[in-house]
Amino acid sequence: MSIKDNLIQIKESLPQNVTLVAVSKTKPLSDIQEAYDAGQRIFGENKVQEMTDKWELLPKDIEWHMIGHLQRNKVKYMASFVSLVHGVDSLRLLKEINKRAKQNDRIIPCLLQVHIAEEESKFGFDEKELMDLISSGTLDSLENIDIQGLMGMATFTENTQQIKKEFKSLTNLFNRIKTKLPGLKELSMGMSGDYDIAIGEGSTMVRLGSSIFGSRN
Numbered sequence: 001m002s003i004k005d006n007l008i009q010i011k012e013s014l015p016q017n018v019t020l021v022a023v024s025k026t027k028p029l030s031d032i033q034e035a036y037d038a039g040q041r042i043f044g045e046n047k048v049q050e051m052t053d054k055w056e057l058l059p060k061d062i063e064w065h066m067i068g069h070l071q072r073n074k075v076k077y078m079a080s081f082v083s084l085v086h087g088v089d090s091l092r093l094l095k096e097i098n099k100r101a102k103q104n105d106r107i108i109p110c111l112l113q114v115h116i117a118e119e120e121s122k123f124g125f126d127e128k129e130l131m132d133l134i135s136s137g138t139l140d141s142l143e144n145i146d147i148q149g150l151m152g153m154a155t156f157t158e159n160t161q162q163i164k165k166e167f168k169s170l171t172n173l174f175n176r177i178k179t180k181l182p183g184l185k186e187l188s189m190g191m192s193g194d195y196d197i198a199i200g201e202g203s204t205m206v207r208l209g210s211s212i213f214g215s216r217n
């Protein structure tokens, strides 16, 4: 199936309140242009250099989401144009994003990444760290950051019960945090292999790569 056909089929299956982020990492400009021509406007990348190169060459009404682990020294390269940063996992990184947003005279929307998977390797705050950050009041002083929600990745496993349990725990945390940060609206969870489960558990944003563009090398 073509990229266009994949997109049409996926969009038909998504509830209306769920935003589709087309994850175009490693994919050529021509693939992104094909998705763009089929109406897709939100694309996700996990490397700043690659995202910046693509931003320069592609239509300017594309919204670029940084979905990967982000290093502080790279923030400056994307601060002028990034639409949403999904993987914010430390206060130091938030402060750097705030600083670069201010220099660009804008507010950068961010999601806080929460560690929900069993695997050690996945980045993110744990529940206590997140609660401490929120009750510290530090976020209020970051005037050029707009915390819009949370992001999480489930364990890479065939065990759907486990995936479900992990997404459920993130939704739970999201609902509890919303009472303290009423501006929270986005829950970014779900990739090609598990987005149906994520949507069942309340995802508002799915990040799909291979199911749109085919497998990556």
Ligand SMILES: *Cc1c(COP(=O)(O)O)cnc(C)c1O
Pocket (backbone or CB within 6 Å): 023, 025, 046, 067, 068, 190, 191, 192, 193, 207, 208, 209, 210, 211
């Ligand atoms: C690569 C990636 C995705 C998309 O993965 P697929 O399995 O191809 O859908 C989603 N989220 C993050 C953080 C990624 O790095």
